[in-house]
Amino acid sequence: MYNVKTFNAISQDGLDKFSDKYQINQIDNPDAYLIRSANMLDADFPENLKVIVRAGAGFNNLPIDRLSELGIAAFNTPGSNANAVKEVVLSMIIASVRHLFPVANFSANNLHADISKMKKIDPRFKGTEIRDKTLAVIGLGHVGSLVANAANDLGMDVVGYDPYLSSDAAWRIESDITRANTLEDAIKDADIITVHVPKNDETTDLIDEEAIKQMKTGVSILNYARLGIVNNQAVVDALDEGKVASYITDFGDDVLMNREDVVITPHIGGSTVEAEGNGAVRGAKIIQRYLETGNLSQSLNLPNMNVSMHSPYRITLIHKNIPNMVGQIATKAADNNFNINQMSNGAKGEMAYTMVDFCDEPTEQLLNDLKSINEVIRVRVIKRK
Ligand SMILES: NC(=O)c1ccc[n+]([C@@H]2O[C@H](COP(=O)([O-])OP(=O)(O)OC[C@H]3O[C@@H](n4cnc5c(N)ncnc54)[C@H](O)[C@@H]3O)[C@@H](O)[C@H]2O)c1
Numbered sequence: 001m002y003n004v005k006t007f008n009a010i011s012q013d014g015l016d017k018f019s020d021k022y023q024i025n026q027i028d029n030p031d032a033y034l035i036r037s038a039n040m041l042d043a044d045f046p047e048n049l050k051v052i053v054r055a056g057a058g059f060n061n062l063p064i065d066r067l068s069e070l071g072i073a074a075f076n077t078p079g080s081n082a083n084a085v086k087e088v089v090l091s092m093i094i095a096s097v098r099h100l101f102p103v104a105n106f107s108a109n110n111l112h113a114d115i116s117k118m119k120k121i122d123p124r125f126k127g128t129e130i131r132d133k134t135l136a137v138i139g140l141g142h143v144g145s146l147v148a149n150a151a152n153d154l155g156m157d158v159v160g161y162d163p164y165l166s167s168d169a170a171w172r173i174e175s176d177i178t179r180a181n182t183l184e185d186a187i188k189d190a191d192i193i194t195v196h197v198p199k200n201d202e203t204t205d206l207i208d209e210e211a212i213k214q215m216k217t218g219v220s221i222l223n224y225a226r227l228g229i230v231n232n233q234a235v236v237d238a239l240d241e242g243k244v245a246s247y248i249t250d251f252g253d254d255v256l257m258n259r260e261d262v263v264i265t266p267h268i269g270g271s272t273v274e275a276e277g278n279g280a281v282r283g284a285k286i287i288q289r290y291l292e293t294g295n296l297s298q299s300l301n302l303p304n305m306n307v308s309m310h311s312p313y314r315i316t317l318i319h320k321n322i323p324n325m326v327g328q329i330a331t332k333a334a335d336n337n338f339n340i341n342q343m344s345n346g347a348k349g350e351m352a353y354t355m356v357d358f359c360d361e362p363t364e365q366l367l368n369d370l371k372s373i374n375e376v377i378r379v380r381v382i383k384r385k
């Protein structure tokens, strides 16, 4: 029996995907965590924990280096909620140029008002259209590429900026979308700017006072990525100066409170029934595959590995990516008179992963010998079902 602990609201669609070999939230020493944006940066992890899946895109809530040192495989499910974010961002772009939130607020308090009088009271009642306006999309991954294509289809002039664009992502982007070579080139002529990058050291304060200076007066900015990618204080200053017209974000803080030119949603970009279902279902599949076969793909800290299990026993080893690990592992097997049926090895950054298949059940002596190899972090035995 395997044990899974969940954090946050995990969709039942995903929990239903676990086979009857799995117990959910029943014991305190689980094999797997299935989480959303629960902050794990300072968490202690149970000794038995082998895998964490973040059902969703942003993984800045996971201490990836520490998980690697503990031999815990980490995953996210990028793309699972991208359509949900695209839809809310498109809605917010249109809401922003039509001033729908202040206008609706006004109407809620002045229901009797005559429409022509209302237009005189507040010129914002006349909005603009998005067609032929320029949208800058910063980050063209799963979310950004969908936003860029959808805005292009609605008649916007779209400029994208992503210096690390993967070839897969490049294929997804419509050909009439302009690729900018620098952030400045992307934002300087934009009427609206939306950020879709991961939160890391490089993207913290990506949109700061300096970046805002390079923008057109009257620009609108959206942040459905993470708190801190756009510097909220710099935006407030620019709103006060009239440089920025409006700011729409999923990540509010105190400096943004009680302003008509700011719209804050409470981190709901990926919160749809469909998106939460997608992430949880993928998470459940990743956990079962990793625990039952050792196979994995698109992990955040380990290499891809996909080897069919033809032998009755498999040993998986998480270790440092240094020379002669494979040789040492094979030597320990030979020293213990174990014949290797199949052996696979791969590396990702400083981490490496080796799977060794045997006909015979591994002995305690073999396992202890493997664990004794310097730089081996975790040794696990999997029995074929
Ligand atoms: N509001 C929400 O609920 C919600 C939902 C999903 C994702 N997100 C956030 O959005 C982010 C993006 O999600 P995604 O699924 O598109 O991720 P993704 O990994 O598919 O795409 C991120 C893209 O950003 C690019 N990038 C990285 N650094 C960059 C930089 N300095 N400048 C420009 N581009 C850069 C990458 O090359 C990549 O193409 C996530 O990391 C997460 O923080 C928020």
Ligand SMILES: O=C(O)[C@H](O)COP(=O)(O)O
Pocket (backbone or CB within 6 Å): 036, 037, 038, 055, 056, 057, 058, 059, 081, 267, 269, 270, 271
């Ligand atoms: O990065 C993400 O996937 C989103 O921010 C969604 O986060 P959530 O799972 O906490 O809603």
